Amino acid sequence: MLKEAFYWILNMSIIATIYGLLVYFLRYIKSLPRTIIYSLWGVVLVRMLCPVSFSSKYSLMNLVSGLSERSVVKSVPVEDLFLTLSNTIQGAATYAPITYKTDGLERFFTIASAVWLLLALAFLLAMMLLYGLTMSELRKATLLRDNLYEGTMVSTPILIGIFRTRIILPVGMNSKHLEYILLHEQVHARRRDNLWRMIAIIAACIHWFNPLSWVFLRVLINDCELACDEKAVKCLQKEERKEYAHVLLTYAEVDRTIFSSAFGSPKVKVRVQQVLTYRRLTWFSAVCFSLLVGIVVFLLLTNGVT
Numbered sequence: 001m002l003k004e005a006f007y008w009i010l011n012m013s014i015i016a017t018i019y020g021l022l023v024y025f026l027r028y029i030k031s032l033p034r035t036i037i038y039s040l041w042g043v044v045l046v047r048m049l050c051p052v053s054f055s056s057k058y059s060l061m062n063l064v065s066g067l068s069e070r071s072v073v074k075s076v077p078v079e080d081l082f083l084t085l086s087n088t089i090q091g092a093a094t095y096a097p098i099t100y101k102t103d104g105l106e107r108f109f110t111i112a113s114a115v116w117l118l119l120a121l122a123f124l125l126a127m128m129l130l131y132g133l134t135m136s137e138l139r140k141a142t143l144l145r146d147n148l149y150e151g152t153m154v155s156t157p158i159l160i161g162i163f164r165t166r167i168i169l170p171v172g173m174n175s176k177h178l179e180y181i182l183l184h185e186q187v188h189a190r191r192r193d194n195l196w197r198m199i200a201i202i203a204a205c206i207h208w209f210n211p212l213s214w215v216f217l218r219v220l221i222n223d224c225e226l227a228c229d230e231k232a233v234k235c236l237q238k239e240e241r242k243e244y245a246h247v248l249l250t251y252a253e254v255d256r257t258i259f260s261s262a263f264g265s266p267k268v269k270v271r272v273q274q275v276l277t278y279r280r281l282t283w284f285s286a287v288c289f290s291l292l293v294g295i296v297v298f299l300l301l302t303n304g305v306t
Helices: 002-026 032-049 060-068 102-138 177-190 191-204 211-232 238-250 268-276 281-300
Strands: 072-078 080-089 092-095 098-100 143-145 148-151 159-160 166-170
Touching: 002 032, 002 080, 002 098, 002 102, 002 191, 032 191, 032 281, 098 102, 102 159, 102 191, 159 177, 159 191, 159 281, 166 177, 177 191, 177 211, 177 238, 191 211, 211 238, 211 268, 268 281
Parallel strands: 148 166
Antiparallel strands: 072 080, 092 098, 143 148, 159 166
16 A cells, blocks of 8 residues: 555656646746746646546646656546546556566565655654744744734744734834735735645655755745735835835845745845836736636646546
């Protein structure tokens, strides 16, 4: 059972890497709204965490299969529906249960699966402990009103918590900056960004053996902030966006924790440039981009045909 689990985890990691690289390079298309890029990382997360999907002749996996004879899809009946498992490894002779083509492959997956599980549990446990310690420290902040707190343990405003969120402000913060900070952090709260961040961290722990999973995690966090800025400044006028950018510069710092959404970040130069050059989408562009997202998500989430 453990060998089979790792076999499909490895397949999922290969596919997620291909799609993750695609999303990573799409980021360099300046005309694409950052919200779209951020949403596409959700597809990569699904590929990292969900082994099954439906097949389609329009799936991008058909192209991958055409480029490599080792990329196929095995159909697995689930009740009255047929879901598929994308198999890029081609290391098994049969799949229900898996029997490997050689004894060497079976020995490899026996050892590798045990190592994978041991280290995955270690990473998850370490993240849980770090999260607990971080939240314990941040909960020492003093209540100001509603879900607004302040504390000496932060030097930039942050949003903590997953379902019951709190905004923690640094002590002595300029009250004139509060409007823009709340605008930013409330976008994070409405979109449940801390929840998606936690899911991404869990995915990286499961795929710890894939170095690109950690790269994707860091890029996803950066894109989360860019998408949040884009949403926050949507209704601001030009002068207000300049003030928002100034506040960003005021609280720019290196991230202290990966578990919370911080107003400042080390990518502040990119964020300031985006805020200052922001242009509202026309309704036609918004419709076109929405259709584009729907098409791309369908192409990436479906498996190829057998």
